[in-house]
Amino acid sequence: MKIGLDIMGGDYAPKAAVLGAIEAHKTLAADQTLVLIGDKEVALTLLKENNYSADNFEFVHTTEVIGMGEHPTKAIMQKPDSSIAVGFRMLKEGSLQAFSSAGNTGAMLVGSMFSVKTIPGVIRPAMTAIVPKLKGGLGILLDVGANADCKPDVLLQFGVLGSLLAESIYNIPNPKVALMNIGEEEEKGNLLSLATYPLMRDTKLFNFVGNVEGRDLFSDSNDVVVCDGFTGNVILKLAETFYVITLKKQFKDEFFARFNYEQYGGSPILGINAPVVVGHGISNPEAIKNMVLLSKNMIETKLIEKIKQAFQ
Amino acid sequence: MKIGLDIMGGDYAPKAAVLGAIEAHKTLAADQTLVLIGDKEVALTLLKENNYSADNFEFVHTTEVIGMGEHPTKAIMQKPDSSIAVGFRMLKEGSLQAFSSAGNTGAMLVGSMFSVKTIPGVIRPAMTAIVPKLKGGLGILLDVGANADCKPDVLLQFGVLGSLLAESIYNIPNPKVALMNIGEEEEKGNLLSLATYPLMRDTKLFNFVGNVEGRDLFSDSNDVVVCDGFTGNVILKLAETFYVITLKKQFKDEFFARFNYEQYGGSPILGINAPVVVGHGISNPEAIKNMVLLSKNMIETKLIEKIKQAFQ
Known part of the structure; x- marks a missing residue:
């Protein structure tokens, strides 16, 4: 090798x-x-x-x-x-x-x-980020910037990619895949998330658990959060900033410590x-x-x- | 009255x-x-x-x-x-x-x-959120959920609305208006931000300072951050979650304290x-x-x- x-x-x-x-x-x-x-x-x-x-x-x-x-x-x-x-x-x-x-x-x-x-069959590759979970462990966010604009079938595929990454590399069995949205209900969202929801709901490719909101990123309700690369990139950089602020302010905490990118090494291109x-x-x-x-x-x-x- | x-x-x-x-x-x-x-x-x-x-x-x-x-x-x-x-x-x-x-x-x-x-003349009203700045003071984020999907001219108008709110209510003279994006350069972004940038760059309606990224939300580089309501809602709820986490973990700090929505009262519909x-x-x-x-x-x-x- x-x-x-x-x-x-x-x-x-x-x-x-x-x-x-x-x-x-x-x-x-x-x-x-x-x-x-x-x-x-x-x-x-x-x-x-x-x-x-x-x-x-x-x-x-x-x-x-x-x-x-x-x-x-x-x-x-x-x-x-x-x-x-x-x-x-x-x-x-x-x-x-x-x-x-x-x-x-x-x-x-x-x-x-x-x-x-x-x-073959993959419409667009995705970049992923690791998300520390409040109660321990971690989850995956994708896409975080490879695709600023996405279509519903692309987001559906990100669910597959994220699910396989979570299972293979991070040993999360049957990963819970969620769609980042602005409300939990099926009828909430922008045109993209509204069109993506039924595709994910009906898929057998992964374990879809519904919509999540910004506040759910660190919760155990999900292992993989799917979004377009614009939203994911904004989320990633905002979360990094919070980590940097807690470092500067010397808030020592094992949850915030798990934001440290060093331990994860980088983002696979999936x-x-x-x-x-x-x-x-x-x-x-x-x-x-x-x-x-x-x-x-x-x-x-x-x-x-x-x-x-x-x-x- | x-x-x-x-x-x-x-x-x-x-x-x-x-x-x-x-x-x-x-x-x-x-x-x-x-x-x-x-x-x-x-x-x-x-x-x-x-x-x-x-x-x-x-x-x-x-x-x-x-x-x-x-x-x-x-x-x-x-x-x-x-x-x-x-x-x-x-x-x-x-x-x-x-x-x-x-x-x-x-x-x-x-x-x-x-x-x-x-x-008359306003295409879509917007909802705003207050953003505490790291070095003190505050800024404005809009839209935070009234419009999940936006067009470039709508975002341009949000710049006007946010600028007037910042100036009138929060006494920020000549507010620095920025476009939330996934890179600082003009050629970075999704279709929406790419189409919005030139409108904002060429406008005389407000003081446009260019693109900002998720990591710049709390910086002094901007007073008003404009984005579509989907992105803004995700940002707002993610930021609220960080505030809630610092509260739970009893991190006492004047910056995080300024996330407390109670002191701002609510979100004007502009x-x-x-x-x-x-x-x-x-x-x-x-x-x-x-x-x-x-x-x-x-x-x-x-x-x-x-x-x-x-x-x-």
Whole structure:
């Protein structure tokens, strides 16, 4: 098993990425190889500084970097030797079984769709976020930004993707899937949620538990919350802000502590033909380590195969 | 000046409403009369129990009540002697200068649009919420649920409504109006925000400061945040949940304390021909008092006239 990591992606790359790779490597089995994609000389220097043998990794040297602010499609096209473009090429060819990066999210999405491609039957891939639950455990929110505008059949599919993620990776049996809405009743909502509700109500693809509201995000009433990527992105950034505020105000609490993205590693891009994880731009070594381990977990649990089966 | 209050609306009505009316009355000038609309006998009993003279109020006895869960349009039509229906009739006739209720929000919206009616030129009225700012002060979020689906020109108008509310009622000079979005750049967003941005950028109707994200809600970068009612409702309920969680966890903090809806009284329905405020269903006497005073403030600052002028 070869697990690819973009060491040039993220605000603190390449240092945070290489340090994270070291921590991830310590947990890997002998047949699991971490492939570091980026500036090899810089990586070797960082490994030496940290007294960690370069023999523990494979390296793929790249000469270009896609910046955090670059236009995704243009950057992927114009920088074929960027760490992200090379990572996706290797993933597509099968020389990697998973790829992750804390770099340009848009470029990761574009790379996913144009090289690895969506799974046949999946209309749009989705990005997910982890939601800590008040009474312990966690849930999943999707989409959090891959698709600003969605149609009802796309949201229905997000229910399938989120349900499989929750079950495979987070060991939640028969996940309760809910639709984010502005009222609990079936007749409440905007045009999108009104049209989506009957599709979800009648589906046998997952365990639909009805509408939830903003106030229900952290409740046990649901394990997976489905919404369009605009709403999900606003929710995610608002929730992150609350976490940041509690940190600044030094409110120590195990619930708020579970908002810390570092422990979850990143957001899988679901619905594509390979395990891909996008990390937070501000990823530190701990986050990078968990991003790598999440991508490994996606290989081991055969999540992609399960999704393919669901959409056959 | 006659200020109408529905004493039958809200989870703790009529008691919380009557107790709130007493507190509101204590702050009113001699020429400001509070008109209590609802079951007069019950009101008189409550006033007697609290040793507050009934001579301080005017009463309009009604025999019907619209429940919190009732279908708004049906309820308004089928219960012409409900406190909400009567309140709107009086407001339309001019025997009240403002009306407020902590009752059925949908019925308040329907009553607003069908009796008082929207101001000529206003496409859709909006409901607003107060947002505490991290560095002190407050901002406004709209729409928070009156319009689940919005078009770009409707959002543009919400900018006007929110700006006038911020300036008139909350004394924020030249309010900074922002568009809720999933990125700061002009080219980020869903179809709605992408189409709205150029309208706002080019308008002279208010001081547009660009896109904001979920994480910017509490920042000083903006005074008024505009979004569709679906997004706004999700934001509002999520933010309320965080407030409730900090309360439960006994995190005492002046920022979180400013989330307490009680001190703001309720949400004005903006864009209609009279001052109307809807209170939170769980309004206690303090909230009712502030709801009444907010509706009075809307009269005194001539907010409705200012909105009419803006849409001439």
